[in-house]
Amino acid sequence: MTTTAPLSPSLSRPGLAAELRALWVIFKREWLIFRRYPSWIVALFIWPVIFPTAYIFSARALAGPDGGGLALFTQAAGTPDFIGYIAVGTTVWMWQNVTLWTIGLALRNEQTRGTLESNWLSPTWRFSFLMGAALVQGLQLAIFILVAGIEFWLLYGVRFHGHPLLILLVFLAAVPAIYGLGIAFASLVITSKEANNFVFLVRGLVMIFCGITFPVSVMPGWMQAIAAWLPPTYAIHGIRNASLNGADLAALLPDLIPLTVFGLGWLAIGYLAFVWMERRARQTGAIGQY
Amino acid sequence: MSGWAVEAENLVKKFPQNKPTHGAGEAGGKKQRPWPFGPRPARTWFTAVDGVSLQIPKGEVFGLLGPNGAGKSTTIRMLCTLLEPTSGMARVAGYDVIREAGKVRQNLGTVLAGERSIYWKLTGRENLEYFAALYHIPPEAARRRVDDLLERMELTARADDLVEKYSTGMKQRIVLARALLARPPILLLDEPTLGLDPQAARRVRELVKELQAEGHTVLLTTHYMEEADQLSDRIGIIDQGRIIALDTPAGLKQQIGQKDAIKLEVAGWRSEMGGALQQLSGVERLATHYLGTDSLWEVSLHTDDSRAVLPGVIERLGREGARVVNLNIAQPTLEDVFIHLTGKALRD
Numbered sequence: 001m002t003t004t005a006p007l008s009p010s011l012s013r014p015g016l017a018a019e020l021r022a023l024w025v026i027f028k029r030e031w032l033i034f035r036r037y038p039s040w041i042v043a044l045f046i047w048p049v050i051f052p053t054a055y056i057f058s059a060r061a062l063a064g065p066d067g068g069g070l071a072l073f074t075q076a077a078g079t080p081d082f083i084g085y086i087a088v089g090t091t092v093w094m095w096q097n098v099t100l101w102t103i104g105l106a107l108r109n110e111q112t113r114g115t116l117e118s119n120w121l122s123p124t125w126r127f128s129f130l131m132g133a134a135l136v137q138g139l140q141l142a143i144f145i146l147v148a149g150i151e152f153w154l155l156y157g158v159r160f161h162g163h164p165l166l167i168l169l170v171f172l173a174a175v176p177a178i179y180g181l182g183i184a185f186a187s188l189v190i191t192s193k194e195a196n197n198f199v200f201l202v203r204g205l206v207m208i209f210c211g212i213t214f215p216v217s218v219m220p221g222w223m224q225a226i227a228a229w230l231p232p233t234y235a236i237h238g239i240r241n242a243s244l245n246g247a248d249l250a251a252l253l254p255d256l257i258p259l260t261v262f263g264l265g266w267l268a269i270g271y272l273a274f275v276w277m278e279r280r281a282r283q284t285g286a287i288g289q290y
Numbered sequence: 291m292s293g294w295a296v297e298a299e300n301l302v303k304k305f306p307q308n309k310p311t312h313g314a315g316e317a318g319g320k321k322q323r324p325w326p327f328g329p330r331p332a333r334t335w336f337t338a339v340d341g342v343s344l345q346i347p348k349g350e351v352f353g354l355l356g357p358n359g360a361g362k363s364t365t366i367r368m369l370c371t372l373l374e375p376t377s378g379m380a381r382v383a384g385y386d387v388i389r390e391a392g393k394v395r396q397n398l399g400t401v402l403a404g405e406r407s408i409y410w411k412l413t414g415r416e417n418l419e420y421f422a423a424l425y426h427i428p429p430e431a432a433r434r435r436v437d438d439l440l441e442r443m444e445l446t447a448r449a450d451d452l453v454e455k456y457s458t459g460m461k462q463r464i465v466l467a468r469a470l471l472a473r474p475p476i477l478l479l480d481e482p483t484l485g486l487d488p489q490a491a492r493r494v495r496e497l498v499k500e501l502q503a504e505g506h507t508v509l510l511t512t513h514y515m516e517e518a519d520q521l522s523d524r525i526g527i528i529d530q531g532r533i534i535a536l537d538t539p540a541g542l543k544q545q546i547g548q549k550d551a552i553k554l555e556v557a558g559w560r561s562e563m564g565g566a567l568q569q570l571s572g573v574e575r576l577a578t579h580y581l582g583t584d585s586l587w588e589v590s591l592h593t594d595d596s597r598a599v600l601p602g603v604i605e606r607l608g609r610e611g612a613r614v615v616n617l618n619i620a621q622p623t624l625e626d627v628f629i630h631l632t633g634k635a636l637r638d
Contacts, residue, residue, distance in 0.1 A: 011427045011435060012396040012472040018426035025423040033411045036452075114406030118468070121370055121402075122424035123395040282374040284305065285367065 014123060022124040026132025034136065048148030049155060052090040055213045056083055056156065076215045079244045084158040088243060089212030091148050092236045095141060096178055096206050100199045102140070103182035106133035108189045116287050126278055127271070130186055134179050145171075162242040170238040170252060173259040177231035180266025187270070187277035191286050206232045231262040294381070295476050295507035296346040296369060301378035303339040303364050303531075338364040340531035341378070346509060346524075348475070351502050353522030354511040355624060357634075361531040362511035363403055366480045369509070370400045383476055396426070399469030403481035403511070407465055410454040414445055414464050417453060418471060425472040432471075439467040459490030466497065476507045483517060495521060515624040525624065529632050542627045549574070550596040551626040555616035556607060559587035563610050567591065570606060572599040579635040586615065590629055592622075 034040060059082045063069040074080040107130065110116035119129055152158040160167070181202070189195045206212065209223060210232040216224055227233045238255030241247040281287040325331055339361045346352045354362045367373040369382055371391040380387045383397035401407075408417045415436060422432035440446045443463040453461060462482070469477060479498070483491035498508055498521050512518050518525050519539045527535040527542070535542055559578065567589075568576050575592040593599040596619045604614050622630075629635060 008473055010397055010472050010474055011431055012425050012474075013428055014392070014396065014426045018423075018428075021423050021429070022426065025420050029409065029412065029416075029420050032416065033409065036411045113409075115409060117372060117402060118407035118421075119424065120372060121395060121398075121400050122421065123392050123426060124424045279374075282372065285364075285373050287372065 012123060019125055019128065022122075023128045023132055023135075026129055027135045030133055030136035031139070034140070040140075044144060044147055045151070047094060048091065048144065049151050051094060052086050055086045055090065059083075059086060059213070076217055078215075079240070081158070081244055083156045084152070084160070084244045085240060086213050087148070087152045087156065087158055088240045089210075089236050091145065092174075092232055092239065093203065093206055093210075093212045094144070096181075096232055097199070097203045098141070098144070099137060099178050099182040100185055100195075100202060102137045103130065103134050103179060104185035104189060104199065105195055106130060107186050108193075108195060111190065111287060120287065127274055130183055130274065133186075134182070137179075137182075138175070160243040161246040162244070163246070166247070166249065166252060167239060167242045169249075170235065170242050170255065170259075173238070173256045173263065174231065174235035176263025177259060177266045178235070180263060180268075180270040181231075183270030184266070184273040187273040190277050191280060191284075205230065209233065210236055212236060231259055231266070234259045234262070293348070294345045294384075295348045295350070296344070296352070296380075296382055296509055298345075298365075298369070298380040299343050299378055301339055301342040301365065301368060301380055302337070302376045303361075303368060303373060304335040304337050304376045307334045307336050337531055339368070339375075342528070342531070342533055344526055344533065344536065346507060348507050349502065349505055350523045351498060351508045351510060351521050353518035353525040354509065354528055355513065355515065355518040355522075355525050355628070356511075356528035357513055357628075360528045362513075362528055363480055364531075365528070366400070366402070366478050366509070366511055369394075370398055370402075370478055371395055396472065397474050398476050398478060399472065399474040400478045401465055401469045401480060401482050403484055408453055408461065408468065411452060413450045413452055414456070414460075415440065415449040417464060418467055421468045422471050427472055435471060435473070439470060443467050457490075459486055459493070462486055462490065462494065466494065470501075475505070477501060477509070479508060479510045481511055481513070483512070483514065491517075515628070519624050527624075527628055527631060529628075534631050535627065539624065542624060543622050546592065546622050546627060546630045549592045549594055549622060549626075549630075551620050551622045552591050552593065552596050552600065552603070553618045553620070554589045554591075554603070554607075554614050555581065556587050556589050556612050557585060557615050558612040559585075559589065560610070560612070563607065563612060564589075566606055566610060567603060570599065570602050573603070575630050575633060577629040577633060577635040588635075590626065590635065592626065592630060 063073070063082070070080055070082065073082055077085055079085055107116060110119060110129070120126060149160070185198060188198070209219070209227040210216070210230050211227065216227050216233060216237070219227065234255040238252055238259065241255065242252055342361070342365055344352070354365065356362050364373065368375050369380055369387060371387050371394050374388060382394045385393040385397065387394050409420070412420065418436040418439060419432060422436060427435060440449045443466065445460060445463060445467075448456065448460065453464060456464070466482070469479075482498070483494050486494065495517065498510065502508060510518070510521060522539060524536065524538055525542060526533045535545065537545070564576055564578060567573055572593045572595060573591050574594075577590045579588045579590070581588055591603070600617075607614055625635065
């Protein structure tokens with residue numbers, strides 16, 4: 001028995017505007033959920049101060065009671081402001097770390113929450129779900145850096161001398177590489193179902209090789225060679241140069257160019273990893289598995 | 291484009307499985323070291339769906355009935371584009387589920403079984419507005435549609451509460467509303483009443499009937515035989531990945547003709563008693579199901595003449611040390627059809 005009642009046509013109207021609206025609501029949803037877990041506000045104020053503190057006191061101790069050791073530091077680092085130096089390094093490290101935990105786990109969190117499949121049942125372009133997470137992370141990062149900057153200024157007396165637009169330019173140049181790695185990571189986590197080991201590996205590499213609290217030049221040659229292949233090395237160096245030394249655009253190019261090249265590479269790797277994962281998930285049913 | 295709402299031909303889905311690699315194994319008398327130090331384990335395949343073919347005309351409610359693990363959900367996941375078939379063809383609303391997956395998703399509303407498919411940290415209204423945008427519904431139409439669906443699901447008064455404060459039935463109504471947002475011509479409902487209280491389940495069944503009256507095609511999976519019987523125009527019985535019977539509910543029941551279905555509640559049942567009963571003259575099919583209380587088992591058997599068979603069955607059970615505490619002789623149900631076809635109970 002079948003009925004013959006006429007059914008109104010589907011309300012779905014695909015197109016570019018519809019895809020952009022979908023991207024906007026993914027961003028809005030992430031932001032709404034983020035706001036409804038108020039503990040993030042506490043973390044936002046505490047982490048920028050707590051993490052660099054141990055390094056700052058270590059540096060003070062190593063500099064000696066009269067600050068005699070600072071001359072050697074200034075010679076190697078190009079600035080006597082070791083607090084600002086450490087603050088920039090640890091902020092970029094936290095950025096990379098938080099990106100892996102947020103963008104890198106964006107799809108995995110949807111999977112464990114049970115909402116990944118219902119999102120993927122819609123006609124929205126599936127890569128938008130990661131891009132929406134990346135946009136929210138960008139907003140969170142902006143707030144994080146603003147809070148960190150104010151706290152460093154108030155608590156440690158750090159003064160940034162560079163042009164704000166040039167500092168922003170180095171941050172923006174670092175975005176594709178840092179987020180591309182996060183997107184690639186997000187795709188791998190969906191199939192491996194495990195994130196911790198990879199996050200610990202990446203943040204360990206950044207901490208050791210990228211010079212978050214010391215100049216890369218103090219490391220042995222083979223370690224410097226590895227550092228040259230890690231985008232955060234250039235991000236940390238460039239942001240320090242722009243914010244503490246007041247470097248101009250020409251002086252920043254040695255950092256901006258590799259960041260752009262790495263960024264294009266990592267974005268491509270991230271997208272290809274996503275396409276591979278999406279296909280594999282359809283073949284194995286991986287997105288519905290916990 | 292074919293005239294079928296849903297069409298599948300020889301649909302197969304196999305999942306790879308690695309053989310266990312725990313510890314060292316023995317092969318040909320020689321110890322095998324586990325991978326990656328020894329040979330890579332051979333890959334085997336588990337066939338979840340094994341050649342399913344079906345054609346569902348527009349406006350029909352089609353029930354896919356089978357026990358857990360029969361392949362119902364895997365079939366649904368292939369039709370809604372979440373899974374890629376290993377082989378075979380499927381079309382939904384005339385669109386191929388692999389090559390035209392986007393078009394399929396535009397024309398489909400899906401409720402997956404047991405899913406927490408909505409955001410508990412958003413309100414009911416926020417959830418629907420969010421999914422309306424994902425389904426590419428223009429903003430003005432989306433606002434009207436969300437209001438209409440909240441009204442229809444009797445959730446308007448709680449629309450601005452967080453979903454985490456909803457009851458299970460209310461959550462399922464939001465999930466159903468989400469599936470209806472784009473007014474899709476075809477709905478896939480995978481176990482839509484699973485875990486609901488009787489009142490909420492009845493409301494969902496009423497809704498399915500209303501949706502059919504409005505012209506939607508519904509593919510419904512369930513392991514509740516009464517639900518399939520009550521809602522479906524036609525039913526496909528699925529077991530071990532294959533559709534083993536497909537007909538109207540009445541047509542399926544006619545397959546076991548005028549046979550009586552005897553259901554006994556037995557205390558002290560032991561599995562070897564099944565063989566003893568099947569040796570009795572007139573007993574055709576027998577299936578058992580543990581009732582979970584007081585060591586009681588339900589024993590179902592089919593016969594042409596219950597009057598002739600029943601005394602012998604009771605006598606034999608008594609001799610084996612079991613006790614019949616209740617019995618019921620009824621016209622065949624879909625459960626009996628399933629027992630007749632597979633020799634096992636639907637709830638196993």
